Amino acid sequence: MTELPPPKPADGTQIQAALCNPQRLAAVRETGLLDSIAEESFDRLTRLASKITGAPVTFISLVDSRRDFYKSTFGMGAPLDTQRQLTGRTFCHYAMVSEGPLVLEDATVLPVFRDVPTVASLGVRAYAGIPLKNEAGEVLGSFCAVDFKPKQWTQQDIEVLVELAHSTMREIRLRRALQSAETLNQQLLQQLQKVDELNLALNELARTDPLTGLRNRRAFDDSLELELAVVERTRSPLSLLMLDVDHFKQINDNFGHTAGDKVLRSIAQVLSGCVRIIDIVARVGGEEFAVILPHTDATGAHEVAQRMRVAVAQASWLCQPTTISIGAASLRDAESARSLFARADAALYAAKRSGRNRVVAA
Structure with missing residues (x-):
């Protein structure tokens, strides 16, 4: 596990292609999490990440074509803790195209990261991000931890973040399964209502004289x-x-x-x-x-x-x-x-x- 080397010129194109990939964007939308409210099932994961790694800020980021949406944040502070989104190039974009964890002890050392908004305006120095991949291998976003001073991430830190990223995906799958079950339940209720209506109609037909419309x-x-x-x-x-x-x-x-x-x-x-x-x-x-x-x-x-x-x-x-x-x-x-x-x-x-x-x- 090493820090990300200076990106090649093609990396920007690679990131843009990933951002706009229709299959990936569809997978992000299918989670139903974009612009959703905070949920304790996700918040407990970011709290745990901060407690174990000592990182003051942790968050779960979902990346669509124009912004990062923070499903859960811990220690982020205003205005990001209320706006819960960020536009422009972010660390999560680099994590999204990385082969594994993206780990930076000091982002200011690498010129490519100096203009990242969180570095330039918020003073973020250290970053560790784990890609959030679904079953099809599409990257939805990343599970991230940051520090405002250089930080030497330990092997345990990264292992914890990887496990919490897996837990995040399990939570997303569970949430989708529950939503699917609720949708199926609603469809079943609608079908049962239709069956009841048909039964009532059939019962009425069985009790009605077809020629005159009177009772039979x-x-x-x-x-x-x-x-x-x-x-x-x-x-x-x-x-x-x-x-x-x-x-x-x-x-x-x-x-x-x-x-x-x-x-x-x-x-x-x-x-x-x-x-x-x-x-x-x-x-x-x-x-x-x-x-x-x-x-x-x-x-x-x-x-x-x-x-x-x-x-x-x-x-x-x-x-x-x-x-x-x-x-x-x-x-x-x-x-x-x-x-x-x-x-x-x-x-x-x-x-x-x-x-x-x-x-x-x-």
Whole structure:
């Protein structure tokens, strides 16, 4: 281990090429450390370096194309301890292109170093710098110790600085690994959120009638059970309407299934316009609909049913006049969903048998 010999004229070109090397600059940026705040995990390394070597100033320097950024400093003093960067040619540039540790007992002895800013303006005399290399061999910067008077660096000093430089790189790798893990974790959370959203959408699709956009039979059955559970707790009234499109087969036979589908969609819109937000309208069969009416007794259910019947009969239909028959049933004490549905369904067929376009209560 010897002091750096006087650089040859090509050394300036060599340093400039290293400073502007795109692979090296990319590696420096990938650390995520440029312009980052001070961190104890790095500061403890520079403190330890000063304590062991006796150097009054130690620092970790990352070198980009236009400046040295000090990730950690110890004993540097104003203004560098607050600005944490330095422009112009520095010792770290020479350390960056050295084959190993750059060790100077007195920088003023060599003319090439006399104009280095830290020598010219800050009075630095002694310097020891260890290149910080990543796994690909790119030099990110250096781990440095300096003194303001000539210093004879010992073998132990250099070995300590080399080990601390290795520790610095381990810390950088660990930091990147943690950042990568955090990024992956965020991506995983985003993917899980998307999966949840897709599951919700799929669940909604599974509970929605694709033709009319109303709830389907599965959703209707679930909703009716839930409403019965509410009634059991609150003792509030509950009614159910079963509806069927009169002579719907004639519409399909005479005008085609496309026309029949349009009729079903239009009826769904009419029915939805006749209910409250708490009411539940569902398509439970080919041309059959059901309406759950929470907090509604038999009188209220009959009024809603008549409103629906009249609204459908008075609507404009492209194919032929269209009407609906309705069966209404109100929940009895301790009655099951199946029983309520069966009574409303029986009332519906009674309405159809008695002439259609009417409401029959169970």
